[in-house]
Amino acid sequence: MANSGWSWYLFAVPAIHIGRMRSTAVVVNYRGGEAQQFLQHAVRRVKASINKAQALVVPSGYLRQVFQQFGMAVVVVPNIVDLDRFRYRQRKAIPDNATDTIELFFPRHLEYIYGADLAIEAVAQLKSKYPGLKLKLAGAGPEHNKLKQMTEDLQVADRVEFLGSMSPDQMVEAYQSAHIVINPSRVDNMPNALIESLACGTPVVACRVGGVPFMANHGEQALLVTAEKVDELKEAIDTLIRQPDLYESLRQQGRQHVEQWGWQTVRAMWLEVYQQALTENR
Template identity: 30%
Template sequence: MKNLLYIGNKLSKHGVTPTTIEILGPLLEQEGFVVSYSSSQKNQARRLIAMLWNVFQYRKGDCVLIDTYSTTNFWYAFATSQLCRCLKLKYIPILHGGNLAFRLKNNPKICEMIFRYSFQNVSPSLFLIKQFKAEGYENVIHIPNAIELENYPFLEREKVKPNLLWVRSFAKIYNPIMAVQVFASVKEKYPEATLCMVGPEKDGSLLDAKQRAKDLKLDILFTGKLSKLEWINKSKEYDIFINTTHFDNMPVSLIEAMSLGLAVVSTNVGGIPFLVQNQKEGLLIPDNDVDKMVMEIDRLIKNNDLFGKITANARRKSEDFDWQIVKLKWGTILK
């Protein structure tokens, strides 16, 4: 299969953080695949119409890749997959939604219409494979999210400083307010502490975070959306990467942080423990537990050996996600 249509949210030109379609698609092109994309329409209704029209136009193509999420965008996957079935087109859902397990239990018939008839289901997360197999889906394989590791230089930090970095879209599901609250407590112990929050606005959470910071009289650097290169360069000024999400699957930002030598402190939700082993490649805490996250940050600052062990293990783990390895798995099912 050389000619591919990739269905997903290609919205970075509208100020949104690039999703897998804008990372995986170009990597497949590097390997000789001809990839068409849909859609970059900002309006949701227009985006769905564009996706369906592009599937119809592509009806004599080889295969359709469909980024599959668990919230509103779940219905894009449903609609486009059913058109693929009508046109007898091979399609591959790529399972991203951290809450897809909820869909499997609450929309079983619709899920069956999508996933039972696919050419293959691809999950970047071992967590979702476990969930899908528990519901009787055997046609699901693990292909992790990929990074080009050569673009992520490992920085060995000699002395741990209370400098925190948060990278995500500002959305309630990612709980940015918790990062502000954590920083407030860290700042009480370490007045020199800093926090940088990188990412675009999504649902009003950026304004909420800025207001909370103002109320608490905290000096937080809100950068807005940065390019990949910009935030990689910015990461050199920070030591600890905090991930405050309520739900997650296999976030690329976490893999990137691990590859760069940042120590990860994350909520223990969804697919995170399948990526980060607690006390080995990072420190995991219960969802929304501000006090526990502050405690673990304090441990890292006071214990250089722990910091060094975790960051070294995390870098080794991140090597599993290098495109030079991951591309072989894609090649197996696409060629």
């Protein structure tokens, strides 16, 4: 099913009405980070349909707040991380020598809302201080050509590598080989990329948007910065490079923190949702 907005609504409504016609319980899942803007324009239609479902499930406390603001009850069931695949990897600290390779990894699609341009700007501002600093960008998307040109304009084309679409195993390898994962989103909900990074023991710098502050505490499991503030993003990266004790603390606390999103825990939450939906549908 589509994640959010009108595409989600147009998928969800037929399922809800077919379920009612067949006396079948319906559980609706909403996942997108732009729910606030969508509901401001569509709340009447959405409420009329969602009230016919047995449950509305969202993956974060952030989306629960948004939907409750518009008078809709929700159940939170978080995203799942495969802890067997995204394994914690012991690694050496970031190199002391600034000329040695320091690898940043951006694990999102190349879309404007995910802020790859901000990551490139941060590298441009840090390039003289850390000659070994590199940035790897995962995924494809509509911003690809613009971002490639940006690396040329900022004279960091030799520092930025575009990896293209990656398989799950390639993503694991990228998380584990990176020193820092950066998630400079302008809009977000509960990004799997953040969970997977923490599971692999790779410290994260992320923007404080949407559901991200509900996932990690600043200075405990990640470093959180203000969206669109490249100076803050740059400073957070610099801080992790210069403070090995903080770096190691984030690695360890991050891995412990993601245990709550393992399958056994989340499976029990989904079973409870389905059982309650069946009970209400009798």
